[in-house]
Amino acid sequence: MGKENNTIQTYSKIYQDYANRNTLNNDMRSLLDKFIGRLSGKKILDVGCAQGRDSCYFSEKGYDVLGIDLTPEFIKLAKTNCPKAIFKLMDMRNLDLLPNSFNGIWVCASFLHIQKSEALKTLIGFRKVLKNGGVLFLSVMEGDFEGLKKNDTLKWGDRYFSLYQTNEPEKLLNTAKFEVIELIKSPTSWGPMFLNYYCDIKV
Numbered sequence: 001m002g003k004e005n006n007t008i009q010t011y012s013k014i015y016q017d018y019a020n021r022n023t024l025n026n027d028m029r030s031l032l033d034k035f036i037g038r039l040s041g042k043k044i045l046d047v048g049c050a051q052g053r054d055s056c057y058f059s060e061k062g063y064d065v066l067g068i069d070l071t072p073e074f075i076k077l078a079k080t081n082c083p084k085a086i087f088k089l090m091d092m093r094n095l096d097l098l099p100n101s102f103n104g105i106w107v108c109a110s111f112l113h114i115q116k117s118e119a120l121k122t123l124i125g126f127r128k129v130l131k132n133g134g135v136l137f138l139s140v141m142e143g144d145f146e147g148l149k150k151n152d153t154l155k156w157g158d159r160y161f162s163l164y165q166t167n168e169p170e171k172l173l174n175t176a177k178f179e180v181i182e183l184i185k186s187p188t189s190w191g192p193m194f195l196n197y198y199c200d201i202k203v
Contacts, residue, residue: 006148007113010157011050011071017154019051019077027186031108031137031196032057038135038181038198039063041103045129047092048110052078052085058106059084066102068092069110093122097129104135109194112140116162123176127201134201136178140164142185142193169197177202 011018024032032054042064046055049067051074058065059082067082068090069075078087090096092107093114105126114122126136143163150158170180178199186194 006158007160008070010159012073014154014156015051015071015073015077017156019053019074022050022053024053024057028054029057031139031184031186034182034184034198035104035106035135035137036061036063039104040133041131043102043104043131045097045102045105046085047105047107047126048113049078049087050074050110052082052087054106054108055085055087056082066097068095093118093125095125095129099128100131101129102134103131105130105137107136107138109139109141111138112162112164113160114162115160116146119162120172120175123172123178127176127178130201132201136173136199136201137196138169138173138199139186139194139196140169142166142195163192164195166195169195173197173199174202 044058044063044065046067049055049069052067055065055067065085067078067085067087070091075087075089141163145163148158149161173180179202180197180199182198184196
């Protein structure tokens with residue numbers, strides 16, 4: 001795990017504060033609805049599901065959702081928040097899932113905690129569990145930084161971040177046999193821009 005242990009330890013301490021702050025807004029609903037609109041089936045994998053915010057949204061729309069995360073406290077909270085979905089403690093870099101299992105993979109603000117050296121391997125793993133005709137949503141933070149970072153304003157401890165320039169994720173996605181269909185840039189209230197990629201499988 002290396003430095004990502006710091007990230008899990010921090011989330012284990014701040015999970016309730018994080019959940020309280022990260023509620024759905026209209027911009028996020030728009031991203032979620034666009035993802036749903038591209039799906040051809042009902043099975044969704046929510047990668048880095050945290051407290052189950054997005055899993056709940058999908059589940060309420062009638063989708064069959066599996067949410068995964070590496071923070072035990074998030075998994076416990078998600079099970080309470082969203083009883084219709086299934087949640088498992090699992091590492092996105094080593095998915096213990098059957099190939100061709102999902103119509104959509106939703107990776108919102110979680111891939112940015114993966115070291116860049118493991119990014120391509122992780123994307124290839126996503127590709128393996130996605131059905132032909134499936135859709136991948138991937139959001140990362142724009143910037144030029146990789147390493148541990150605190151949030152002094154909120155008094156949150158170290159978390160590992162990998163920030164990306166616009167062309168970096170697209171190159172990785174193409175190598176992993178994904179084709180970027182649409183990129184939406186979402187500004188944040190605290191400064192950085194989120195890069196939201198909608199991807200199909202390369203034929």
